[in-house]
Amino acid sequence: MKSARTAVCRGAAAGNRLAAMLLDLEVDGRALRVRDLEPDDEPDVLGLFEACEDWFGHAFGQPAMPGDVQSLYYDLPEGAEFEDKVILVIEAEGRIIGLVDAVREYPGRGACSVGSFLIHPEYRRYGLGRTVASALIGALVADGCTEVIASVAEGWRPGLKFLDALGFASEAPREAAPAHRNPGPGERPTVRARLRIPAAPPAS
Template identity: 25%
Template sequence: MKHINNKFILEPVTDDLLKDVLNIYETNEEYFKISMNGKPSIDSIIEDKNAMPPGLNFNNKKYKLISINGQYIGIIDYIMNYPDEDTVYIGLFIIHGDFHRKGYGRAFIDEFTINMKEKGYSKIRLGVLKQNKNGFKFWSIVGFKVVEEILNTTHPERNWEIMVMEKMI
């Protein structure tokens, strides 16, 4: 595995960057077949960007492009202080298909984890769709453990079975 030395940069997704996000989404066809039974679109990006658990402060939500060496390589969507004050919840993490299995995802999550710990968080939590075997394998490798399994009710038509995973930091 190649070691990634350079720092990752997180950039807020503005309307003029939606096509860059779509490019990253489109290189993850398998994930979108599992998660939405179809292909991603600008509308699905806007839905992701605006999705929030009820009653939360939108200021705590971050939906960002990840770049390294001036190139967009991924997306991270996370909520700080959710579901409790010492937790960061990752709602979506996608690496561009050209960068899969080259160490970028792991290097980013390692850096992200250190950054969140420095901000005072003690835990990172996320949900992995049960059918997403590659996602589950990735999150397990980077140190996340299943804490519960739930049936998601946000999109009942999608029938999502979710493995909730956590990592203490």
């Protein structure tokens, strides 16, 4: 049975639970840690990107490059605020095996938009991604989030199946929205998927 052992969030302020994040989880006896990206993580994140060449090739038409790590910091959709940018890494067995790139309060109050959710190929199909995603969604819900919006490259079946399993509803593909980065030579349209979270009933 897959189980989440602990989930500890350190928020800088109310409504900002994905800032200063620390999650400790366990899946089938394998310990996971979700934390903020740090400057010293750059080489390991590039290694993760290179390992995920299947996704980069499909989504952008080219392999990952060193500049892709730096672009994480300023890749924002139009109208988003830099202080709402969240970049998390997932650690297992002493290495970075995943990354989550999101923007809080976008495209509106109570929403959270997820741009990338990568898991190293060696760690896929063990339920790690679903466990991490569920824990992060739980943290958002605890802060009053009412909608999570994820984007996946058109035709990327693993991502579409992953979102469907989490309860997201997919929309029609659309061209990638303008962002603070240079598009890849073969960048595909994206499919937006939404997870609407019902408001909690008022306390009796």
